[in-house]
Amino acid sequence: MSDNQAAAVDIDDIRALIAEEIELPVEEVTDEADLAGDLEVDSLAAMEIAVQLEKRYRIKIDEEEISTFTSLSVIHRFIAAKVGTG
């Protein structure tokens, strides 16, 4: 993944999307906050996030890929790669 690909996907857009889904202020969704441990994102909420990401970025996310979503920065890199290769 190139820096250009990552830059094409705004991490703050994803931050806002996640914050909306898990009903937390955007400032609490830091780049490295652990979604499960720090932000109490359960499997259902993770699935909701994935569905919204699919709609926003017009990508397909497999179920096993959702389990790799451990932090905002991880998701950002994942989306950037998907968008770049999509």
Added chain:
Amino acid sequence: MSSGELAVAGLGIVAPGVSGPEDALAPAAPAPPGWFRTEVALPGRGYRRLPDASKYLLAASRLAVGDAGGRFAETPREHRGAVVAINNTGAALLEELDRTIVDKGAEELPPSSTPFGAMSSFAGRLSMEHDITGFNLTVNSPLTAGLDAIQTAVRAVAAGRARTVLVGAVEEALSPSQSSPSQSSSAQSSSAQSPANGLQAGAVVLHCEPPGEGEARYGTCRARGTFLDPAAAASDAAAVLAALVGDDPPDRIDAVLDDSAVGTAAARWLDRLTGEHGVAVVIVPSTAQAGCLVPLQRVLGLFAQEHTAPVRRGVLAASDQGTVAFAELTVAPRGAAAKGKEN
């Protein structure tokens, strides 16, 4: 062992136009848009995307558990149980999910509400909320499910499966295509005690414990169920209902009845009961699509009334399909009136 009763220690209700248990016997009100506010009834995260009916049940359960003063939290999780009555609860949601699949495809199904396509999920979510691992049951019998839930809880407590049980009923309005035209039109002009037909929405929860162990703050209750064959309702009603209610009826019976053969036969039998035993009968008009909320709501409302001495009350519900149930209540003295008598 149990005496075949439950002690009622907490009450919770969420319904349009009802501010608390003391209003539960008031005439049913239509549900205006926005009548339920999630952020007020269920502050915190993780509720917004749940189906409304699930929210009603969780909100009513919070009120009942809170009303019982933290007794639920003192019960080990494996000794907690839940019995939840539903009829129309998930019908409109199922139609919505079906429409999503047809119009947009299964991949567009919302993850948070799709599990509620399984009707046991309403009780399941309740158990997750309160860390209930003892047992968890969903009861579906037409109209009578709420009273049947009491009976089921009594049996479970008697069998030692739980020391605290949340007994609830929850309904959500049917969609316009599911509600028959006659139901909808009569709902618009609902009479004083009409249950708003297939448009009921809300939830009722009783916090129950074994009598003796538990605090019967509101009193005790038991319930029984039977079947009255609609094809032979007129001829069989007396024998079936006499056996159900027993030969020592309570002073007042609230009867949730429609104008079907079963409902009509039950109303006639209750007329005779009034004449022979002086029982005060309150008829609560029902319909074929009424749902199971109103009978348990009557139970809650009767428990919420204040008395200076114990009083006996009953709630009878009979559906057009022949399910019949009777809940027998002993309402404990409570409130300012009872205190005044003590002084």
